[in-house]
Structures are given as C-alpha cells and as structure tokens.
Amino acid sequence: ISPSQINAAGHLTIGGCDAVDLAHEYGTPLGVYDVSQIKSQIQHFQEVFKNNDVDYAVCYASKAFANTAMYQLVHEMDCHVDVVSAGEISMALHAGFPASKMTFHGNNKSREELQLAVDQGLGVIALDNFHEIDLLSDILEKSQAEIKVLLRITPGISAHTHEYIQTGQIDSKFGFDLESGQADQALQRVLQEPRMHMLGVHAHIGSQIFELAGFEGAGKKLVDLAADWKKRFDYEAEVINVGGGFGIRYTQADRPLKPEQFVDIIIKTIKQESQAAGLKTPAVWIEPGRSIAGPAGYSLYTIGSRKDVKGIRPYLAVDGGMGDNIRPALYDAQYEAAVANRPAAPAVETVHIAGKYCESGDILIQEQALPETQPGDILVMFDTGAYGYSMASNYNLNPKPAIVFVENGQATLVTRRETPSDLERLDFGLNGQQLS
Numbered sequence: 001i002s003p004s005q006i007n008a009a010g011h012l013t014i015g016g017c018d019a020v021d022l023a024h025e026y027g028t029p030l031g032v033y034d035v036s037q038i039k040s041q042i043q044h045f046q047e048v049f050k051n052n053d054v055d056y057a058v059c060y061a062s063k064a065f066a067n068t069a070m071y072q073l074v075h076e077m078d079c080h081v082d083v084v085s086a087g088e089i090s091m092a093l094h095a096g097f098p099a100s101k102m103t104f105h106g107n108n109k110s111r112e113e114l115q116l117a118v119d120q121g122l123g124v125i126a127l128d129n130f131h132e133i134d135l136l137s138d139i140l141e142k143s144q145a146e147i148k149v150l151l152r153i154t155p156g157i158s159a160h161t162h163e164y165i166q167t168g169q170i171d172s173k174f175g176f177d178l179e180s181g182q183a184d185q186a187l188q189r190v191l192q193e194p195r196m197h198m199l200g201v202h203a204h205i206g207s208q209i210f211e212l213a214g215f216e217g218a219g220k221k222l223v224d225l226a227a228d229w230k231k232r233f234d235y236e237a238e239v240i241n242v243g244g245g246f247g248i249r250y251t252q253a254d255r256p257l258k259p260e261q262f263v264d265i266i267i268k269t270i271k272q273e274s275q276a277a278g279l280k281t282p283a284v285w286i287e288p289g290r291s292i293a294g295p296a297g298y299s300l301y302t303i304g305s306r307k308d309v310k311g312i313r314p315y316l317a318v319d320g321g322m323g324d325n326i327r328p329a330l331y332d333a334q335y336e337a338a339v340a341n342r343p344a345a346p347a348v349e350t351v352h353i354a355g356k357y358c359e360s361g362d363i364l365i366q367e368q369a370l371p372e373t374q375p376g377d378i379l380v381m382f383d384t385g386a387y388g389y390s391m392a393s394n395y396n397l398n399p400k401p402a403i404v405f406v407e408n409g410q411a412t413l414v415t416r417r418e419t420p421s422d423l424e425r426l427d428f429g430l431n432g433q434q435l436s
C-alpha cells in the first residue's frame with residue numbers, strides 16, 4: 001500500500017474513494033473495482049500491438065468477471081469479448097455489446113446456444129469438436145446464415161502455474177489435437193462448409209502462467225500449423241488467437257512479467273515465425289481475463305468473531321468467504337489483505353482469515369500478518385477481481401455481494417446485493433405453488 005492511497009482519515013482509498021465509507025454505504029461483503037486500473041491494463045495491451053504494427057483484437061475473457069457495467073466498459077475501451085454461455089452472450093447483448101465483437105468458446109456448446117449465436121450474428125465461433133461442427137452446419141443451413149469460425153487446437157503444451165511441460169499427447173477436454181490429425185480433419189471439414197468462414201486458429205494453454213516459454217511454444221506451434229496448412233491445403237490463417245492466461249501478482253512471492261510483456265514476446269514470435277515460413281503476418285488476438293479484472297478488484301469484509309487456538313493461532317472471521325471467493329478453497333489460491341480503516345498500522349500477529357461458511361476449508365487467507373483488530377473493522381483483500389464474483393455461489397443460502405465501480409472519487413453501484421427474496425424467487429412450495 002503506497003502512502004498516496006491513504007487519506008486524511010487514515011483509511012485506505014480505492015479509486016479515490018474511502019474504502020471504509022464504501023463498506024458502510026453499500027454493506028459487506030462488497031466487490032469494488034477500480035475502473036482506471038481496468039482501463040490502463042487494456043491500454044497497455046493495445047499499445048503493445050500498436051508498437052508492433054500488427055492487426056489485433058484484445059478479447060476480454062468475460063468469465064473472469066462479468067456484469068452489465070463491465071461489458072459496457074470493455075466495449076467503451078474498444079475490446080472484443082470472449083463469451084462461453086448463453087448467459088454471457090445475453091448479458092453482453094443486454095449491455096449493448098456488439099455481437100460482431102464476440103467470440104463464442106466452450107467444449108460443449110448446446111444447439112440452443114449455437115442457434116442464439118447464429119441468430120444474434122456473433123462475430124466468431126471457436127469450434128472445439130466435430131459434434132459442434134455438425135450442429136453448427138445444420139443450424140447455418142436451416143437459418144440460411146453464415147459465420148466466421150476459429151478452430152481451437154490443443155497445442156501439446158500444458159502450462160502450470162510455476163512450470164510447463166511439453167507433451168506429445170495432451171490430456172485435455174478442449175480442442176482438436178495436432179498429433180492424431182484431428183486438427184487437419186477439422187480444417188478440411190470446415191473448408192467444405194459453404195456457410196463457415198475459416199478465420200484462423202486458436203489455442204489457450206492455461207491460466208495464471210508465469211513462464212514465457214509456454215506462450216512462445218504455443219505461438220510457434222500455431223504458426224507451424226498455419227504454414228503446414230498453407231502448404232498442404234492452400235489455406236492461409238487470417239487470425240492466430242493465443243488465448244489468455246497471463247499471470248498476475250497475488251502475493252509478494254509472485255514476480256510475474258507484466259501481462260503486456262508476455263504479449264509483446266508472443267507478437268514478436270508470431271511475426272518472426274510467420275515471416276520465416278513465408279506467410280503474411282496474421283492478426284494476433286489475445287483473450288486476457290484475469291490480467292484485466294484481477295488486479296482492479298478489491299473485496300471488503302467486516303471482521304466479526306475471533307477464536308484463539310491456544311499455542312497454535314488465532315482465527316479471525318469475516319462476513320463472506322467461499323461463497324464470494326472459492327479460489328482459496330478450490331485451488332489453494334493465495335491472497336493478501338489489510339485492515340482498511342488502519343492500513344498503515346504495524347502488524348502485531350499472524351492470523352488465519354476465516355470465512356463464515358460451514359466448512360473447515362473456508363479459510364480465505366492462511367497466515368496473514370495483521371495489526372490489532374476489533375469486530376467491525378473492515379478487511380480489504382487485494383487482487384480479487386478475477387474468478388471471485390464470477391464463481392460465486394449461494395452456498396449456505398448466502399446472498400451474493402454487491403459490486404461497486406469506483407473512479408476519480410466517484411462510486412457507482414453496478415450490481416446490487418442479493419436479498420433472501422432473490423433466492424426464493426425461483427422456488428415453488430410442496431404443492432407446486434409460489435409461496436406469498
């Protein structure tokens with residue numbers, strides 16, 4: 001926390017707003033997004049492409065965090081979006097996001113979802129398997145429509161958080177694999193489809209990746225494939241989409257390259273390899289989710305009960321937990337936190353920050369150093385903007401939190417907090433009737 005983020009009251013500020021005031025005005029748990037951080041990350045990506053003089057699209061992977069305001073914001077910022085369900089497509093359309101700038105992903109898109117995509121004129125379908133090619137072909141024929149497609153390839157590179165392994169045969173549910181000839185078959189199939197326009201190739205090697213080698217490897221593989229297809233099928237890819245996955249810093253132990261540094265190297269790799277292979281430089285598309293939404297997001301909680309386990313540790317409980325952020329319980333994900341009403345106070349103890357859910361595994365942070373705290377203090381957890389609210393649940397019938405966007409000292413409520421009646425609205429009683 002830099003001193004410039006602390007105001008005269010000694011409170012943490014986010015986007016120029018007092019975090020404690022936000023917690024009191026909108027309640028907790030609260031998701032707060034600093035709009036200027038979202039904008040500047042998108043601009044950094046866009047600058048890298050401009051500096052490399054290459055056609056591009058920055059497709060925000062909206063699974064990381066989606067609500068109506070976020071779709072509006074990324075549209076204002078000239079992004080495309082990656083959507084993965086009828087829900088994401090519908091909300092993006094509801095927000096006024098142009099269908100032509102949506103890429104539809106997923107390994108089991110339903111007929112209804114594909115029909116929606118065709119009816120709405122979605123920009124691109126990223127085809128993942130042969131079943132989907134059949135479904136889409138049938139839908140396009142019946143609807144007398146056309147659509148652009150990418151083929152999602154499994155490049156044989158699996159990237160993990162702190163390592164990458166290159167395997168001949170990758171064990172993944174996504175995409176057409178290279179070694180078995182599936183990708184070639186898919187291309188030949190699509191080239192015969194009069195209503196599909198074969199735009200290019202896609203690969204996404206994983207998420208929260210810190211190593212450059214995986215991205216370089218994927219870029220090379222996709223260009224090799226494009227060169228091979230040019231030679232064998234006289235087909236030249238217009239777009240190479242390398243997916244997302246650029247790792248972000250969650251704790252001080254993390255030291256990733258900046259997301260735009262990854263992208264710079266990916267672009268240079270694709271340009272060089274394409275030139276070497278005698279191909280026109282394709283447009284380079286990326287699909288960052290976490291790197292756009294993650295660092296811009298803050299979670300505010302109110303501190304409640306405390307349990308001291310003698311000789312072991314204190315547990316400090318907050319009013320949220322695995323329902324609004326499943327990542328620590330699911331992936332052992334690490335975060336850092338501070339006390340928003342006393343961010344500069346020196347740490348006096350190390351605590352486990354527990355959620356309120358009825359599970360021992362509902363620990364948001366293990367071993368967080370904190371100053372002295374009292375019930376009613378506001379805890380802020382940093383870098384929670386990606387895959388927190390988007391993966392929220394109603395476990396224990398807790399309502400999902402509200403979301404506020406902040407910028408230049410102004411706060412806007414963009415998603416209201418759920419209420420118990422929101423949770424009851426889909427239910428009927430034992431007699432099949434809605435209860436009043």
Ligand code: LLP
Pocket residue numbers: 061064082105204206207208243244245246287288289290291327331386387
């Ligand atoms: N493109 C495709 C095709 C994807 O499947 C994903 C993420 C992305 C782009 C965006 O990746 P990002 O830039 O956000 O890393 N729930 C997990 C992450 C799942 C990512 C799924 N796909 C988590 O909380 O870490």
